[in-house]
Amino acid sequence: MIESTHRPSKVVVDLSAIEYNVKQELARLNDEQVLFAVVKANAYGHGAIKVAQAAEKAGATGFCVSNLDEALELREAGITLPILVLSYVSPNYIDLAISQSISLTAPSLEWLKQVEETLAEKPMMNPLSVHLKIDTGMGRIGLRDEDEMVQSKELFVLSNYMTLDGIFTHFSSADTKDTTYFELQQQRFTRAMDIFSDLEIRYIHTSNSATALWHDAWNSNLIRFGDALYGLNPSGKALDLPYELKPALSLTTELIHVKQVSAGEKIGYGATYTAEKEEWIGTLPIGYADGLIRQFQGYKVIIDGEYAEIVGRVCMDQCMIRLPKRYDVGTPVTIFGKNGTLENTLDDAAEFIGTINYEIVCGLTDRLPRYYLNERINN
Ligand SMILES: *Cc1c(COP(=O)(O)O)cnc(C)c1O
Numbered sequence: 001m002i003e004s005t006h007r008p009s010k011v012v013v014d015l016s017a018i019e020y021n022v023k024q025e026l027a028r029l030n031d032e033q034v035l036f037a038v039v040k041a042n043a044y045g046h047g048a049i050k051v052a053q054a055a056e057k058a059g060a061t062g063f064c065v066s067n068l069d070e071a072l073e074l075r076e077a078g079i080t081l082p083i084l085v086l087s088y089v090s091p092n093y094i095d096l097a098i099s100q101s102i103s104l105t106a107p108s109l110e111w112l113k114q115v116e117e118t119l120a121e122k123p124m125m126n127p128l129s130v131h132l133k134i135d136t137g138m139g140r141i142g143l144r145d146e147d148e149m150v151q152s153k154e155l156f157v158l159s160n161y162m163t164l165d166g167i168f169t170h171f172s173s174a175d176t177k178d179t180t181y182f183e184l185q186q187q188r189f190t191r192a193m194d195i196f197s198d199l200e201i202r203y204i205h206t207s208n209s210a211t212a213l214w215h216d217a218w219n220s221n222l223i224r225f226g227d228a229l230y231g232l233n234p235s236g237k238a239l240d241l242p243y244e245l246k247p248a249l250s251l252t253t254e255l256i257h258v259k260q261v262s263a264g265e266k267i268g269y270g271a272t273y274t275a276e277k278e279e280w281i282g283t284l285p286i287g288y289a290d291g292l293i294r295q296f297q298g299y300k301v302i303i304d305g306e307y308a309e310i311v312g313r314v315c316m317d318q319c320m321i322r323l324p325k326r327y328d329v330g331t332p333v334t335i336f337g338k339n340g341t342l343e344n345t346l347d348d349a350a351e352f353i354g355t356i357n358y359e360i361v362c363g364l365t366d367r368l369p370r371y372y373l374n375e376r377i378n379n
Pocket of ligand 1: 038086209
């Protein structure tokens with residue numbers, strides 16, 4: 001989808017907030033612990049390259065992405081720090097990973113065997129850097145069976161083609177008050193680590209943002225810092241943050257049309273909204289094709305420091321709001337972020353449509369241009 005720059009709707013990312021959030025977390029870590037910025041899915045919709053550069057300036061020493069293309073995007077932008085792909089990469093593409101110094105996640109013993117076989121036919125290549133994933137209860141990817149862990153360890157010990165640079169797991173419930181399931185996963189990871197205890201492995205990591213924030217980065221010398229990097233609370237509103245985070249993203253637009261309608265007039269597809277009295281109605285150039293999905297009907301945006309409700313159905317490219325009074329075309333409107341003394345947080349928005357802040361930012365489509373504040377060109 002082409003970026004629409006001749007339209008006032010835009011995502012604005014404050015890179016100084018990204019830097020601030022990285023520094024806040026780094027201040028809590030010890031000398032052995034490093035922070036990798038998780039910039040998958042175009043940095044949760046914020047823009048991978050700019051966020052990665054800001055995170056690096058603030059002290060991040062590596063990156064996590066979800067697939068090989070996202071890793072290659074960072075390399076093409078000139079980023080040379082370590083990159084770990086967190087999800088499955090087909091053994092067909094390991095040449096590319098090796099040549100670009102990208103570490104891959106081993107999701108299974110079977111994958112390790114396939115990679116070993118593939119690389120045995122190409123003895124001239126450098127070894128592949130691998131982080132072994134242990135599935136302690138997320139149920140997504142990783143080794144679950146202790147026998148397979150023992151076999152994979154033997155494979156690494158003998159392999160000339162792969163180096164075991166990391167071993168890791170992912171918690172499914174590090175962001176809830178009830179820690180029962182978190183503790184079960186901890187026990188399983190501890191057992192898995194016993195199997196590998198006689199190997200020297202550079203990175204041991206269990207910590208997404210939530211584990212870093214609320215479980216003291218348990219058993220991690222590498223933190224996979226995602227949601228909190230963007231200033232968002234991974235628990236939504238369930239748990240308080242242990243330190244301040246600054247949200248980096250705002251979504252803003254402008255009025256493109258203003259009119260007064262009389263009582264009884266209808267607005268939008270399906271004529272679902274009826275004006276109760278004489279009302280000022282504004283039109284915004286943003287809709288569900290931008291990620292402002294139809295569930296946002298009834299949500300309040302902010303204009304001139306006052307709330308204005310989205311009335312009628314959200315269209316593909318536009319939506320209508322009920323204005324507190326007449327405003328000129330071109331008046332700025334904030335959908336997410338601060339305006340006057342008011343703020344629409346991503347958690348308010350997520351609560352409104354019944355999802356999590358992650359899904360809203362990832363759902364902002366490529367049609368919205370990304371603009372950056374406080375970019376530091378030099379150190
Ligand atoms: C996405 C992801 C993270 C980052 O999670 P946050 O909750 O955004 O910090 C960490 N680890 C893995 C394996 C992931 O897939």
